[in-house]
Amino acid sequence: MKHVIIFSLFLWLLSSCGIENLENGDFPVGTFDYAILNGSVIDGTGNAEYRADILIRGDSIAFIGNIDTSQITARIIDASNLVVTPGFIDAHAHGAPFEDSFENFLSMGVTTILLGQDGRSPVHRLVSPSAFFDSLENHSLPLNMAFLAGHGDLREALHLSEKKSLEIPEIEALCQHLEQALDAGCLGLSTGLEYLPGALAQEPELTAMAKTVGSHGRILMSHLRSEDDQEMNNSIEELLNQGKFCRVHISHIKVVYGKSNDRAQEILAIIEDAQSRGIQISTDVYPYNASYTGIGIVFPEWAKTKKDFDLVRSNRETELRSFIFQKIMDRNGPEATLFATRPFTGKTLAEVASESGQDFVDILLKIGPVGASGAYFVMNEALQETFIVDPDIMISSDGGPSLRHPRSYGSFSKIIEKYVVNEQKLSLEAAIHKMSGLTASRLPIADRGILRQGFKADILVFNPTQIQARSTYANPYVKSKGLKKVFINGSLVIDQDSILNLDSGKIIKSM
């Protein structure tokens, strides 16, 4: 509620002083930084495109409507025959805010990313989350960044990374640390329940954290406990329990080994049913059919750490071997695991096995649960596509500058190229909404994601038919192409695919 009031006040301030020379019905007069003329405006709300001019002054959209160019001074951008949209917001992104240049995101029109995913967050890398934000404040950012607190890191900070059921005082300490991160400006909390230490978390711990998130009006975003077909309903149910106390979100929704549109519809029905019971749940998806993660994903829970693995190898080897064999076969076989780390980069598990004349299980036992990462072709196209075109599911990349998967450099462009232009499964308005306004409304981010007077000037200008996602599994680090202009906070950051500056981003905090 506090949030809403501050936000309304903010809009009122902007509307009362942003366009000081504009009377009702008159054309704007005066000096502006940019005038984007004659574009087809797709404003991010999902509404139909309309022709309008846009004025930028400072970091904000000063005006949208019709301009008499003789009345203004501004750098003119002719957007005739082009669309003008909000910059895209990536609901699930990875990267190192102090090191990476994040050009992969810029090349696909992403102007805001949400970091701190899957239970792991850079905000815990320094003494405290507020120290992290202070230090980042003095660092130039290529694009806007928002952050979640990370459940796994919170647990580690309290030396609880190996403990299964936590005692009440430990849970309280965890919640206090979470509270500090939320007070410092994190948009919410992420959990990674398929990874350690998140996988150890039990219901009392998760419920307590959800209550803390809820009492601050924030969001809990979760990499579910399991994304396997037979576990998926239970995993969602677990998150819905937390959804009684706060807004919840399923990260990068997928049904591993699930098949068909019907199965996707079942999942959507579970989500809709929860929404009809008053639970606020949202989700995001990336447009690729292979996942990417550590090789630990094919090891059993009792052999996911180096320590457990070493122990198990001596006393449960037969059981371990048959688990891994079955897991790989369930995951579409050794051809469907593509290594992305040395020394097997670019080869499938099947190729490595046949080249070395060894069984694929032996290869995996040599690598161990923490020894490699890869892409896993475990998703069904018909099933995932139902999520990708669903009007209520936001688009994410789950990518990062150095994450070896084509989604890192291609997700948002692929939505336009494949689903809008080539296959026409999404209208451009619906696609843009899923990549901007929808995401902003759910996180929420108050003044971005929609083209509206007073909002921040994160703006794209392009011809949809020229957008190209060029990254592939073999060559994942290839930037997208086709953007004419990208503005971030009113600065021109991309001009005809060339990046002009890497310092126009801002930290986005929730207060």
Ligand SMILES: [Zn+2]
């Ligand atoms: Zn994840």
